[in-house]
């Protein structure tokens with residue numbers, strides 16, 4: 001296991017257990033967001049519940065975020081460096097490609113400010129753009 005993966009966990013104050021290193025290593029290799037089932041397949045024979053708990057810890061510590069891309073299957077992706085303990089600062093747009101069925105983080109496309117009526121308090125924001133990704137477009 002490489003030192004960079006371990007360093008990333010320590011930086012987010014996560015104890016680098018073998019399982020956490022494996023999950024993070026797999027996430028680092030992805031170019032798009034990945035589902036729990038895909039992670040499970042990539043780490044066979046690992047226990048689904050343990051993987052799920054690992055992802056929960058990552059989310060709480062600001063290492064990964066969950067994406068609801070409208071497919072009904074939550075996807076997981078790594079956060080930007082500035083996310084921290086129970087604080088996610090990377091409110092970016094996600095893109096779902098209807099051709100390859102992959103979900104991508106678009107960290108440079110921030111979710112625009114949404115004006116809410118008086119008395120409405122937002123706790124979460126999710127913006128998914130659907131279409132065709134650059135690889136499928138040609």
Ligand SMILES: [Zn+2]
Pocket residue numbers: 062063064065079080083087088089090
């Ligand atoms: Zn985040």
Ligand SMILES: [Zn+2]
Pocket residue numbers: 097098099100101102132133134135136
């Ligand atoms: Zn595509």
Ligand SMILES: [Zn+2]
Pocket residue numbers: 065067077092094104105106
């Ligand atoms: Zn994302």
